[in-house]
Amino acid sequence: MNDAPNNQKPARRGWNWPMLIVSLLGLQIVLCVIAVYLAVSDPTMAIEPDYYKKAVHWDQSAAEQRESDALGWSHELTVDPSQDTIGRREMTVLIRDADGEPLSGAVVEIEAFANARATQRFNLTLVEQSPGQYTGLLPVRHTGLWEFTLIATYDRETYMQTDRIDLPSLSQ
Numbered sequence: 001m002n003d004a005p006n007n008q009k010p011a012r013r014g015w016n017w018p019m020l021i022v023s024l025l026g027l028q029i030v031l032c033v034i035a036v037y038l039a040v041s042d043p044t045m046a047i048e049p050d051y052y053k054k055a056v057h058w059d060q061s062a063a064e065q066r067e068s069d070a071l072g073w074s075h076e077l078t079v080d081p082s083q084d085t086i087g088r089r090e091m092t093v094l095i096r097d098a099d100g101e102p103l104s105g106a107v108v109e110i111e112a113f114a115n116a117r118a119t120q121r122f123n124l125t126l127v128e129q130s131p132g133q134y135t136g137l138l139p140v141r142h143t144g145l146w147e148f149t150l151i152a153t154y155d156r157e158t159y160m161q162t163d164r165i166d167l168p169s170l171s172q
Contacts, residue, residue, distance in 0.1 A: 046118030068160045072098030077148055077163050079138065088137040089167075091124070095132050095152055095159070102132020106154035114142040115164075143167045 039045070048054070054061065073095060080090040091110070095103040108126040120141075126134035145166050152159040 043117050043119055049121075064158070065160060068158060071157055071159055073103065073152070073159045074100075075150060075152070075159075075161060077150065077165070079140075079146075079165060079167060083140065084137070087140060089140045091126070091136050091138045091148075092129075093126060093134045093150060093152075095134065102130075103152070103154060104128065104131040106134075106152045108134040108150070108152045110136070110151075111149045112138055113147055114167075115145045115147060117142050140167065 075096070076094045078092050080092075083089050091112075093108060093110070095106060095108065097103045105128070108128075110124045110126060111121055112124065113121040122138060124136040124138065126136040129135050145164055148163045148165065150159070150161050150163065
């Protein structure tokens with residue numbers, strides 16, 4: 001009989017399948033974390049800010065829009081096709097009152113965003129350059145369809161309009 005000690009390690013056959021299952025579950029968790037990260041960090045996906053608040057106050061917003069339309073004011077919004085060295089374009093708004101005269105002395109604000117990147121919104125307060133003509137610099141990083149929401153306030157009256165402009169068509 002041989003009483004020599006056995007230097008071999010015991011076989012770990014029983015651990016192969018459980019380790020495979022744990023590895024596959026770990027891989028599933030990692031893939032889910034990556035998918036969630038990609039879903040929430042996508043700049044092309046946007047949710048309307050304060051959507052619920054806007055929905056609750058829809059009647060009030062509709063009444064304000066009717067009052068704005070009743071003013072009879074008009075505007076012309078243009079975006080310069082050329083850019084400065086840091087990618088901004090000059091935006092000009094010409095506002096006229098109900099008689100067609102330039103509206104001077106108003107506070108003009110614009111919210112602008114590219115439809116393809118609706119999470120990146122720009123708020124601008126335009127400066128009056130001449131009677132009724134207001135300008136500002138818009139950082140344009142993306143071309144395509146842009147939405148501009150104009151709010152002009154003058155003597156307790158508010159004019160609101162939304163325009164959509166295709167910026168690439170301006171440079172052609």
